[in-house]
Amino acid sequence: MTTSDQHPTAYDASKYPPVFVTVDLAVFTIRNGALSVLxxxxxxDPYRGHWALPGGFMDPGEDAEAAAWRELAEETGVEQWAGHLEQLKTYSAPDRDPRHRIVSVAHVAFAPNLPAPVAGDDARNARWWAVDEVFAAEDAPPLAFDHAEILTDALERVRSKLEYTTLATEFVEEPFTLAELHRVYAAVWGKPPSLGAFRRKVISTKGFVEATDTKGDTQAAGRPATLYKRGGAAILQPAMLRQHATEQAEAE
Known part of the structure; x- marks a missing residue:
């Protein structure tokens, strides 16, 4: 390939309509026992006063992940953490934003005990909302743009991730008890898995968790709880299915 092929001098950018790129983040944590979203x-404007996912336009010279972390810090004061972050999906409906043709690269993230956000930049307010408040409450806040769709997709991504991966351990701080990990599944899925089956699955899956040499508070049975740390496994095989998925499979 010649230099002229790499840098074509005859290219006329004015022949193509402008397309802008933004990032949006669905950030989850567990607060007061409930799965919560930032x-x-x-x-x-547009959507002045509406609630939205944190995000914004990408700056020249940065990739989507860098833009996601920057926007999160600018709008909420939540700095980059060691939790899980991944791209969710690209949203590109022509009319998704009334200003321009804007494509959004959405991300999903989660971590334990994230702090209360502080509104900044062009945000009037920032807070954690219990997911049930956003979707089920009568006074649920109207979300801007197509953020209800993004949040729905992100929620399903997190719920399904807990079925076939060990990423539930990213919602708890180390060391943790199996009871604390069980509460993660209850919060994310909305219904806890059977405690006995859950304990057997976690302990029998190589690399899911690793026992530490320390003990936690005394349990109801009178024995101190074993404390665990994250193991090296990433995938659950077979998966630990949500109850609705199990019931559907049995019905078929």
Whole structure:
């Protein structure tokens, strides 16, 4: 390939309509036993006063992940953490934003005990919302743009991730008890898995968790709880299915 092929001099960018790229983040944690998502209240048009996922336009010279971390810090004060972050999906409906043709690269993230956010940049407010408040409550906040769709997709991604991966351990701080890990599944799925089957699955799956040499608080049975840390496994095989998925499979 010649230099002229790499840098074509005859290229006329004005022949192509402009397309802008943004990032949006669905950030989850567990607060007061409930799966919660971080939302900001928009201070500018469009959708002034509406709640939205944190995000914004990519700057020149940065990739989508760098833009996601920057926007999160600018709008909420939540700095980069050691939790899980991954791209969710690209949202590109032509009319998804009334300003321009804007494509959003959405991300999903989760970590334990994330702090209360502080609104900044163009956000009027920022707070954690219990997921049930956003979707089920009568006074649920209207979300800007197509963020209800993004949040729905992100929630399903997190729920399904817990079925076939060990990423539930990213919701708890080390060391943790199996009871604490069980509460993660209850919060994310909305219904806890059978405690006995859960314990057998976690302990019997090589690399899911690793026992530490320390003990936690005394349990109801009178024995101190074993404390665990994350293991090296990433995939659960076979998966630990949600109850609704199990019932559907049995029905078929």
């Amino acid at each position: 939302l900001i209240q928009r201070g500018d």
